[in-house]
Amino acid sequence: MADASDVIQYDDFVKVQLRIGTIEQAEPHPNADKLLVLQVNLGSEKRQIIAGIRAYYEPEALLGKQIVVVANLAPRMMRGLESQGMLLAASTDDRSDVILLTTEKAIPPGASVS
Numbered sequence: 856m857a858d859a860s861d862v863i864q865y866d867d868f869v870k871v872q873l874r875i876g877t878i879e880q881a882e883p884h885p886n887a888d889k890l891l892v893l894q895v896n897l898g899s900e901k902r903q904i905i906a907g908i909r910a911y912y913e914p915e916a917l918l919g920k921q922i923v924v925v926a927n928l929a930p931r932m933m934r935g936l937e938s939q940g941m942l943l944a945a946s947t948d949d950r951s952d953v954i955l956l957t958t959e960k961a962i963p964p965g966a967s968v969s
Contacts, residue, residue, distance in 0.1 A: 872927040873943075873968035875958060876902070881914035887934040893917065895924060895940070898965020902926075905938035911953040921958040923968055 876895035884890035884905060891914060893904045904924065923943040930939050943956040 874926040875966040876924040877964045878917045881917040896964045902939040904940045905933040923956045
């Protein structure tokens with residue numbers, strides 16, 4: 856079980872809006888070796904997400920992938936570009952591998968994850 860200081864309440868968890876996004880564009884960040892700049896379709900809107908996955912994925916391999924996005928995260932500047940969300944990924948403890956959380960089959964962009 857998690858350390859008591861790491862435990863959150865259910866009411867805190869339900870504040871996080873997880874949505875399915877389809878990656879429509881992906882390119883290396885012009886000012887950072889580890890970052891990719893993604894254009895993600897969330898159904899009713901498109902967002903730019905900056906992600907530290909450049910060492911693990913070629914931009915072309917990401918096109919069309921459906922990923923899980925934290926949609927209500929406050930925007931943040933990352934090396935001069937605004938990131939308007941966060942994608943979810945799993946990684947090994949030593950970060951020798953990073954795997955994007957994707958859908959098993961196609962679902963409309965913007966679908967809620969629960």
